[in-house]
Amino acid sequence: MTRKTSRRRFVQQLGLAGAAIALPAASYSRVLGANEKLRVASVGTGGKGWSDLQGVAASPAVEVVALCNIDSSAPHLGRAAETYPAARTYADYRKLLDKSDDIDGVIVSTPDFMHAPVSLSAMDLGKHIFCQKPLTHTVKEARDMKLAADKKNLVTQMGNQIQSHSAYRTAVALVHAGKIGKVKEVHSWQSGQPTWPRNIDRPAGSDPVPTTVAWDLWQGVAPHRPYKSGLYHPFNWRGWQDYGTGQLGDFGCHILDPVFKSLELTAPLELTAEAPPIKPETWTDKATVYYLFPGTSRTAGDTIKVTWYDAAGVRPPAEAVTTLPKSAELPGAGSILIGEKGTLIIPHVAMPKLYLNGEETEAKYDVVDGVDHYVQWADACRGADATTSAFDYSGPLTETVLLGTVGIRFPGQKLKWDAEKMTIPGFSQAEPYLTKEYAKGWI
Numbered sequence: 001m002t003r004k005t006s007r008r009r010f011v012q013q014l015g016l017a018g019a020a021i022a023l024p025a026a027s028y029s030r031v032l033g034a035n036e037k038l039r040v041a042s043v044g045t046g047g048k049g050w051s052d053l054q055g056v057a058a059s060p061a062v063e064v065v066a067l068c069n070i071d072s073s074a075p076h077l078g079r080a081a082e083t084y085p086a087a088r089t090y091a092d093y094r095k096l097l098d099k100s101d102d103i104d105g106v107i108v109s110t111p112d113f114m115h116a117p118v119s120l121s122a123m124d125l126g127k128h129i130f131c132q133k134p135l136t137h138t139v140k141e142a143r144d145m146k147l148a149a150d151k152k153n154l155v156t157q158m159g160n161q162i163q164s165h166s167a168y169r170t171a172v173a174l175v176h177a178g179k180i181g182k183v184k185e186v187h188s189w190q191s192g193q194p195t196w197p198r199n200i201d202r203p204a205g206s207d208p209v210p211t212t213v214a215w216d217l218w219q220g221v222a223p224h225r226p227y228k229s230g231l232y233h234p235f236n237w238r239g240w241q242d243y244g245t246g247q248l249g250d251f252g253c254h255i256l257d258p259v260f261k262s263l264e265l266t267a268p269l270e271l272t273a274e275a276p277p278i279k280p281e282t283w284t285d286k287a288t289v290y291y292l293f294p295g296t297s298r299t300a301g302d303t304i305k306v307t308w309y310d311a312a313g314v315r316p317p318a319e320a321v322t323t324l325p326k327s328a329e330l331p332g333a334g335s336i337l338i339g340e341k342g343t344l345i346i347p348h349v350a351m352p353k354l355y356l357n358g359e360e361t362e363a364k365y366d367v368v369d370g371v372d373h374y375v376q377w378a379d380a381c382r383g384a385d386a387t388t389s390a391f392d393y394s395g396p397l398t399e400t401v402l403l404g405t406v407g408i409r410f411p412g413q414k415l416k417w418d419a420e421k422m423t424i425p426g427f428s429q430a431e432p433y434l435t436k437e438y439a440k441g442w443i
Contacts (some may be wrong), residue, residue: 287309
């Protein structure tokens with residue numbers, strides 16, 4: 001049996017017809033001994049991949065044994081290879097996995113569209129995974145990742161590392177301590193202006209491929225297209241639908257994380273998006289998504305509304321923040337949780353601001369120490385800790401975020417969500433955007 005066939009069968013066994021499988025979270029029973037070195041490989045070593053690799057390798061219990069990048073230049077594979085000279089180097093992650101007997105865990109820091117193909121292939125071989133946010137490119141892949149980690153009993157962590165920052169941990173603790181009472185509604189936003197392409201059509205023609213870049217390997221499972229200098233690799237891929245997930249996908253798994261964590265949210269019941277008509281291949285530069293979730297023990301009602309806003313300079317409307325004193329200033333990105341006893345502002349990334357009973361001044365609170373998100377994963381792989389953004393948590397969070405990107409394609413259309421069946425009842429036109437076809441020869 002070839003590895004490719006094995007991978008295909010493995011994915012099919014996860015129940016990809018749509019039925020959700022009720023499985024427990026990883027028990028960390030299949031891990032290394034606490035005194036053993038964790039041997040890691042890194043797929044994607046430039047940009048965020050470089051800081052991910054450095055973060056994990058900061059643990060003295062980690063040994064870097066393999067590196068992979070489609071770009072051999074200094075800012076990408078070159079710098080990593082120089083820093084870890086004993087590590088094997090590859091351009092193709094499949095060849096890395098073909099010789100992975102000495103690899104315990106894999107860091108996946110590729111563009112969004114390759115997160116799931118690399119991670120699922122590695123999990124099929126029993127490798128623990130640290131994967132950048134958003135966990136996947138599609139809703140279906142996020143479900144696949146969770147089920148694969150559960151099936152193989154692997155230690156996993158999504159790279160929403162701000163979750164482990166003192167600011168976000170403190171915000172979650174304040175809600176769990178009941179400081180603002182049960183929460184009635186939430187507003188979250190990102191008002192920054194992306195630098196990557198938005199609302200444009202694909203330009204004609206092609207440019208010479210740099211000698212350091214393996215362009216066919218970079219495109220991976222996506223539909224292949226000609227190379228254009230500066231338009232896709234190394235960063236501008238975020239604005240293209242085939243490769244990235246837009247502003248919501250880029251920031252949602254960060255900014256909505258303390259909302260999910262503090263309120264213990266599950267899958268949304270429905271959502272509606274407002275956005276300009278979307279171009280065929282790129283993402284829009286502004287959107288509002290209205291989510292409706294089932295209530296939890298942390299919320300005031302049977303349901304709770306969470307609204308996401310992204311556009312340059314956007315903030316929640318004035319009528320949404322009437323519980324805040326006039327002196328309160330909203331950050332450029334973050335969330336507001338409106339509770340029965342007070343309101344909590346959670347900036348991205350700074351310490352939260354707590355306002356109680358309409359008082360003009362901020363209330364004092366105890367600060368929760370931060371932890372190291374990267375070393376936490378490395379320690380958990382060795383049986384010495386447990387991760388807080390394992391795929392049984394970050395998978396459903398990612399599903400919710402990416403459902404918003406589906407909604408953006410159908411402005412004004414209410415999308416009901418059947419999480420168990422992974423269907424959109426009453427509007428099946430949206431369902432093809434829950435998944436995608438992989439290019440032939442890759443999976």
